[in-house]
Amino acid sequence: MSAPTAAQAMVAATARLRAAGVPDPARDARILLAHAASVDAARVTLIAPEEIAPDIAERFEKLVSLRAVRVPVSHLVGQRAFYGRDFKVSRDVLDPRPETESLIELALSEPFERVLDLGTGSGCILVTLLAEQPEACGVGLDLSEAACLQASANAVLHGVQARAEIRQSNWFSAAEGRFDLIVSNPPYLAKSEMNDVSPxxxxxxxxxxxTDGQDGLSVYRIIAAQAQGFLTPTGRVLAEFGWQQGPDVKAIFEAAGWGRVRILPDLGGRDRVVWADTPA
Known part of the structure; x- marks a missing residue:
């Protein structure tokens, strides 16, 4: 009996993933086959008519089995695309999200020389900003030592390690000096929302x-209360939040005495980023 073709293997995997409740199973099957065969996902159609080699079939089977129990594709292939670059990820860090690219666009809309990334995780925000602004330097802070290692690896991967300093820190505790820009994608899910997120x-x-294990807003209170002590006079804060949190986040920053607070949408039109500064 001849081995199945790559196309037949993808069809079978798609059906299996669909039965397991995986969203967009055909896309995931294609990405996982490409990873198993060590080819670019765009080139999978070229190998589709060919019989699948036993070693590739075995790797593909393992990947599909893990995806069927809802291990993220990014963890299976070890990376996730963000703002045109691939970032190494693992279960130690939050996967880069497309909506966070809105924060990048807003950050790049005005010049900066020194940036602080609070809760840097994979480092995708800090590394992207430094890659886009070759004259800038920055600091990434995260409480997780594993996240700091991941961010450092991504800084090396994208050639910005000489301009990026990664430190273990509980929010501002290890921050020093002043910054033109402070960015953050903090934990913003309320504890009560955790049961509603995908597996x-x-x-x-x-x-x-x-999640902050509370109401999802505690980190915004920390940033609003402390960030002015680390900003230059013309500096600004940009922080992502959940799409329903805009009014609460705006009120937190206004109550902390920020001169200007704006709530701005993501590419899908939902409120996503708070921009706070103190104009002269």
Whole structure:
């Protein structure tokens, strides 16, 4: 009996993933086959008519089995695309999200020389900003030692390690000096919301990066209260939040005495980023 073709293997895997409740199973099957065969995902169609080699079939089977129990694709292939670059990820860090690219766009809309990334995780925000601004330097802070190692690896991967300093820190505790820009994608899910997130997120991403274990707003209170002490006079803060949190986050920053607070949308039109500064 001849081995199945790559196309037949993808069809079978898609059906299996669909039965397991995996969203977009055909896309995931294609990505996983590409990874198993060590080819670019865009080139999978070229190998589709060919019989699948036994070693590739075995790797593909293992990957599909893990995806069927909702291990994220990014963890299986070891990376996730963000703002045109691939970032190494693991279960120690939050996966880069497309909506966070809105924060990048806003950060790049005005010049900066020194940036602080609070809760840097994979380092995707800090590394992207430094890669886009070759004259800038920055500091990434995270309480997780594993996250700091991941961020450092991504800084090396994208050639910005000489301009990026990664430190273990409980929010501002290890911050020093002044910054033109402070950015953050903090844990903003309320404890009560954790049961509603997908298995990929709930079971495979670090809880401390998802929720503060309280009302989802505690970190914004910390940032609003302390960030002015680390900003230059014309500096600004940009922080991502959950799409329903805009009014609460705005009120927190206004109550802390920020001169200007704006709530800005992501590419999908939902409120996503708070911009706070203190104009002269």
């Amino acid at each position: 990929e997120v709930r079971l495979h991403e670090p809880e401390m990066a998802l």
